[in-house]
Amino acid sequence: MSRIITIGRQFGSGGRELGRRLAQELKIEYYDREILGRIAEDTALAEEYIQNVLERQPHNLLPITVGRSFAYVENYAFQQAQSVYQSQTRILRELAEKTDCVIIGRCADYILRELKPLRIFVYADDESRVRRCMEHRREDEAAVTEKQMLRRIRSMDKERTRYYDFYTGLKWGDKNNYDLCVNTSGKVIKELVPAIAKLFD
Amino acid sequence: MSRIITIGRQFGSGGRELGRRLAQELKIEYYDREILGRIAEDTALAEEYIQNVLERQPHNLLPITVGRSFAYVENYAFQQAQSVYQSQTRILRELAEKTDCVIIGRCADYILRELKPLRIFVYADDESRVRRCMEHRREDEAAVTEKQMLRRIRSMDKERTRYYDFYTGLKWGDKNNYDLCVNTSGKVIKELVPAIAKLFD
Numbered sequence: 450m451s452r453i454i455t456i457g458r459q460f461g462s463g464g465r466e467l468g469r470r471l472a473q474e475l476k477i478e479y480y481d482r483e484i485l486g487r488i489a490e491d492t493a494l495a496e497e498y499i500q501n502v503l504e505r506q507p508h509n510l511l512p513i514t515v516g517r518s519f520a521y522v523e524n525y526a527f528q529q530a531q532s533v534y535q536s537q538t539r540i541l542r543e544l545a546e547k548t549d550c551v552i553i554g555r556c557a558d559y560i561l562r563e564l565k566p567l568r569i570f571v572y573a574d575d576e577s578r579v580r581r582c583m584e585h586r587r588e589d590e591a592a593v594t595e596k597q598m599l600r601r602i603r604s605m606d607k608e609r610t611r612y613y614d615f616y617t618g619l620k621w622g623d624k625n626n627y628d629l630c631v632n633t634s635g636k637v638i639k640e641l642v643p644a645i646a647k648l649f650d
Numbered sequence: 651m652s653r654i655i656t657i658g659r660q661f662g663s664g665g666r667e668l669g670r671r672l673a674q675e676l677k678i679e680y681y682d683r684e685i686l687g688r689i690a691e692d693t694a695l696a697e698e699y700i701q702n703v704l705e706r707q708p709h710n711l712l713p714i715t716v717g718r719s720f721a722y723v724e725n726y727a728f729q730q731a732q733s734v735y736q737s738q739t740r741i742l743r744e745l746a747e748k749t750d751c752v753i754i755g756r757c758a759d760y761i762l763r764e765l766k767p768l769r770i771f772v773y774a775d776d777e778s779r780v781r782r783c784m785e786h787r788r789e790d791e792a793a794v795t796e797k798q799m800l801r802r803i804r805s806m807d808k809e810r811t812r813y814y815d816f817y818t819g820l821k822w823g824d825k826n827n828y829d830l831c832v833n834t835s836g837k838v839i840k841e842l843v844p845a846i847a848k849l850f851d
Contacts, residue, residue: 572826628832630830632829640849
């Protein structure tokens with residue numbers, strides 16, 4: 450099996466931890482936020498701006514009258530979102546062709562489909578996700594309540610859905626787009642990793 | 651982790667093979683069609699009738715005017731379907747409390763939820779499922795075309811959906827109801843099994 454692994458994940462499901470540990474276990478590269486830096490170099494845009502574009506914006510940047518058609522789009526912000534996405538596509542392909550790796554998010558399952566990656570989707574129930582997010586929250590977020598956290602989770606998932614669906618034409622989190630869907634509710638992620646790694650024996 | 655494993659599966663996805671091999675690998679019991687025999691003993695109904703009730707009928711047996719309410723149902727066939735389901739529930743609980751096992755279908759993920767089974771759902775794309783079903787078809791079905799096979803697959807899935815949704819109030823195949831969803835498209839099932847078994851190390 451190809452040792453290129455893409456990880457889609459619900460916010461707070463522990464998909465990032467699972468991916469990181471899996472890369473360690475398999476002794477292969479792990480790509481996550483560092484891809485932003487590479488896109489920044491490639492496009493000469495600021496990382497923060499790119500993060501915003503990649504995680505929140507493309508569909509909003511599209512002028513309403515244009516809908517899904519890419520013809521005659523003159524909106525500058527939208528064009529930039531497109532060029533960020535194209536840069537991301539190029540970079541992901543370069544990375545994956547060069548070396549075995551785990552890639553977190555970024556429509557990598559779709560972008561790299563011709564390389565037949567193992568496409569994993571990680572999810573969990575609300576309770577587990579809220580608990581995980583509360584445990585991992587930053588110090589300056591100590592006052593955030595569980596209810597607020599759940600709202601943030603829902604909002605992040607919505608953004609990921611929009612972004613993924615926009616660029617792939619597929620449905621984010623639909624099991625048919627993945628080889629393996631892993632529910633981390635009530636599980637210890639560290640204990641799941643050796644099993645997934647064994648797929649590559 | 652509990653070594654009780656339930657396997658829901660799309661028709662033609664190879665879920666049964668995966669379950670059988672997993673039971674062998676883990677050296678635990680495997681329950682599939684033999685449960686029918688036990689229900690037959692328990693209810694004094696014919697196995698064939700039970701199979702029919704379990705796989706095709708309950709929702710159709712319910713008089714339209716009664717809807718989902720169980721009160722005042724005097725329909726004999728419906729009552730029998732209910733008693734078959736109750737018998738199945740009793741038998742599955744007895745089996746699972748006695749010994750580690752893999753159980754195929756039969757809403758076992760839901761019926762045994764208090765025992766916290768590992769709930770697996772096995773699925774695949776149409777192409778893989780048609781191919782698998784064509785390869786495994788009986789001799790007297792040699793003339794069945796791929797198109798006919800796809801129709802049968804759709805129809806079996808529909809029946810499973812109805813049956814599962816009716817008795818559990820959940821959605822059959824919805825990843826949130828499972829711990830692990832395995833896409834067998836283009837995979838060799840034998841090669842997936844050691845990885846799943848490793849979850850129980």
